[in-house]
Amino acid sequence: MSGRPSARVVLWAVASVVASLTLGSVVAAPVPAHAATAAIATPASIRAASAADLYRNGPYTSPTSEAAKAATALATSDPAGARAASTIARYPVATWLGEWTTGAALDRTLDTATAGAAATGTTAVFVTYAIPQRDCGGYSAGGFDEATYDAWVDRIATRLAGKHAAVVVEPDSLAMLSNDRCTASLGTQRYRILSREVAAFTAAGVPAYLDAGNSNWVPPATMAARLESAGVRQARGFFTDVANHYAVAQEQAYAEQVSARTGGSHYVIDTSRSGQGWRGTWCNAPGAGLGPSPRVAADGSALDALLWVKTPGASDGTCNGGPAAGKWYSASAQALVANAVLGLPPAVRSPVGTLDTVTVSGGSVRVRGWAFDEDEPDAPIGVRVTVDGQGSGSAAADRPRQDIGDAYGVGGDHGFDLTVPAAAGTRTVCVTAVNTGRGSDARLGCEDVTVLGNDPVVRVTQASVVAAGIRVEGLAYDGDDVGAAVTVALRVDGRTVRTTTADGERADLRTSGVGTAHGFVAVLPAGAGAHTVCARATNTGGGQDVTSRCVAVTVAASAPTGRFERATSSAHRRVDLRGYAFDREDTGAPVSIRVTVDGERVAQVAAAAGRPDVDRRTGAGTTHGFAVRVVAASGERRVCVRAVGIGAGGDRDLGCRTTTVR
Numbered sequence: 001m002s003g004r005p006s007a008r009v010v011l012w013a014v015a016s017v018v019a020s021l022t023l024g025s026v027v028a029a030p031v032p033a034h035a036a037t038a039a040i041a042t043p044a045s046i047r048a049a050s051a052a053d054l055y056r057n058g059p060y061t062s063p064t065s066e067a068a069k070a071a072t073a074l075a076t077s078d079p080a081g082a083r084a085a086s087t088i089a090r091y092p093v094a095t096w097l098g099e100w101t102t103g104a105a106l107d108r109t110l111d112t113a114t115a116g117a118a119a120t121g122t123t124a125v126f127v128t129y130a131i132p133q134r135d136c137g138g139y140s141a142g143g144f145d146e147a148t149y150d151a152w153v154d155r156i157a158t159r160l161a162g163k164h165a166a167v168v169v170e171p172d173s174l175a176m177l178s179n180d181r182c183t184a185s186l187g188t189q190r191y192r193i194l195s196r197e198v199a200a201f202t203a204a205g206v207p208a209y210l211d212a213g214n215s216n217w218v219p220p221a222t223m224a225a226r227l228e229s230a231g232v233r234q235a236r237g238f239f240t241d242v243a244n245h246y247a248v249a250q251e252q253a254y255a256e257q258v259s260a261r262t263g264g265s266h267y268v269i270d271t272s273r274s275g276q277g278w279r280g281t282w283c284n285a286p287g288a289g290l291g292p293s294p295r296v297a298a299d300g301s302a303l304d305a306l307l308w309v310k311t312p313g314a315s316d317g318t319c320n321g322g323p324a325a326g327k328w329y330s331a332s333a334q335a336l337v338a339n340a341v342l343g344l345p346p347a348v349r350s351p352v353g354t355l356d357t358v359t360v361s362g363g364s365v366r367v368r369g370w371a372f373d374e375d376e377p378d379a380p381i382g383v384r385v386t387v388d389g390q391g392s393g394s395a396a397a398d399r400p401r402q403d404i405g406d407a408y409g410v411g412g413d414h415g416f417d418l419t420v421p422a423a424a425g426t427r428t429v430c431v432t433a434v435n436t437g438r439g440s441d442a443r444l445g446c447e448d449v450t451v452l453g454n455d456p457v458v459r460v461t462q463a464s465v466v467a468a469g470i471r472v473e474g475l476a477y478d479g480d481d482v483g484a485a486v487t488v489a490l491r492v493d494g495r496t497v498r499t500t501t502a503d504g505e506r507a508d509l510r511t512s513g514v515g516t517a518h519g520f521v522a523v524l525p526a527g528a529g530a531h532t533v534c535a536r537a538t539n540t541g542g543g544q545d546v547t548s549r550c551v552a553v554t555v556a557a558s559a560p561t562g563r564f565e566r567a568t569s570s571a572h573r574r575v576d577l578r579g580y581a582f583d584r585e586d587t588g589a590p591v592s593i594r595v596t597v598d599g600e601r602v603a604q605v606a607a608a609a610g611r612p613d614v615d616r617r618t619g620a621g622t623t624h625g626f627a628v629r630v631v632a633a634s635g636e637r638r639v640c641v642r643a644v645g646i647g648a649g650g651d652r653d654l655g656c657r658t659t660t661v662r
Contacts, residue, residue: 061092063089084330087337099143110159113126114160146193169194175212210227213240215241227258233263259302267304284320288339313328351372351435354445362542367419386430387420430446456476457479458486460474476518478539480542481541486501490524500522502519504519560581568659575659577641579593588621593643595630602630607624609627
């Protein structure tokens, strides 16, 4: 029938290098980067959003589209065909996804296109084309089974969530239900599948458009009823004229009728080959021309955008002299360009790039990323850095970035890595790529950062009384070298009692930009009384040592801490005792251990033996152990140990054990 679209061609999308299309009165102004589809997650809000919010600076252009690849391939053998392909490659074309794109390859296709869109302030447009019994067994037959299709759609929706993307859902899927080959049961299944699909995309914040055929295929009332059954009110809307040739005015008149019957649904129109209108056939139509170039609409109607959904230059099949469906058809591409009615020409291209990282150090900020200008893709361009709106430095984006060269088909030296001065405090750092040729400068991004000074930063975050004194926690780092651990002197009442290194984990520094390995924990000796605890950080590089604010801590008098661990008799009339003890009044001095057997004192020794395990647990020091052998009469004896206090806290009984002496 005259409305039958052609077979589809796969477009493997890669990162974009094109800026927005400023195309006359129907183009929306650029919108801020935060005005993204990620914030739209309900049918009501996704239908209420403006086209400018959804499409930002227009549809995304892939630098390695089918047309771009054809231009390269034909450069020597078919110069005229290469020129035509190059013309087509200047415009954004949707990326088709089908059973040929699954798993990791699907993820890469989605990620590369959305990364390109993010870099250029545009929106990646995708087409799903794998519904069960696609084309009802016609020229483009194929597709998944229902379960596989649902899982495939869920993977796409999950991958696109929060990205700048739009989806044209299954061309022909609803309009073709008029075909005798499409059974009633197939229609029921299709409504079920499509309803689930658009709901998934809407939940992911991605505008989705259902199939509405074209103005010469299905009457508006019938089409509206099918769209309602397929869940159009859970989607952004519908699309028309994919792979066909009808004039925009004719399609828009039809689409407005369908929109009015579906609650004001928005729509997009495929204008890839409609420049000369209907040519008597949809299949490699003789005399067809490129239609109005892709653009975001702002005419007050329900039209969101004119898109190139079908790939211009790709064959519809072996008709009118064409090769197999999806193959590049150079003669057709040349005719499409020769007969083109594009409207206004595409906008002059401005630089593209990204600001990858902003890191801080003492009195400076380091910015890294990449940028180039399509007007001179092999030449480095300049980047400017501002801090709080004031120029702070500039450099050429000429560092090696082979990943950018590979992704965009440009030279491999378009990276920048620049350190500029910045005063300490919270600062807004912005990077702009400087335009070459026609176009304008492009803001690559801004970030709010806390710039460090040259002096170290040191804080005591907690101080509490423990058995061995005062346990101190804190953090310290030096802006001159945030990758290095700072040496910290810990002071009690103005006297340094311990030195440590601030290299422990501090989760509270996770968003600081200095790293998280800047913490310290230590136990400081302190007897009974009121104390002040401070930390002094040793400076690295420029600047000077810094002392933290001091914390007041009151330590109560306490008897010694210890444990009587063991009493054994391994020789005649001998008992071996083991344990440890210390007094926080003076952890540098040994505690006296008094031993009694059946109430009679038999020994008094100093707890001064090595016990590094005690230090690891308590921080009291490594020499607070005791191991003593005492004389006792054979038989069952009661052996007791007491730690004699050093300060006002008194003594502490460590316990008694009943032991059979040999």
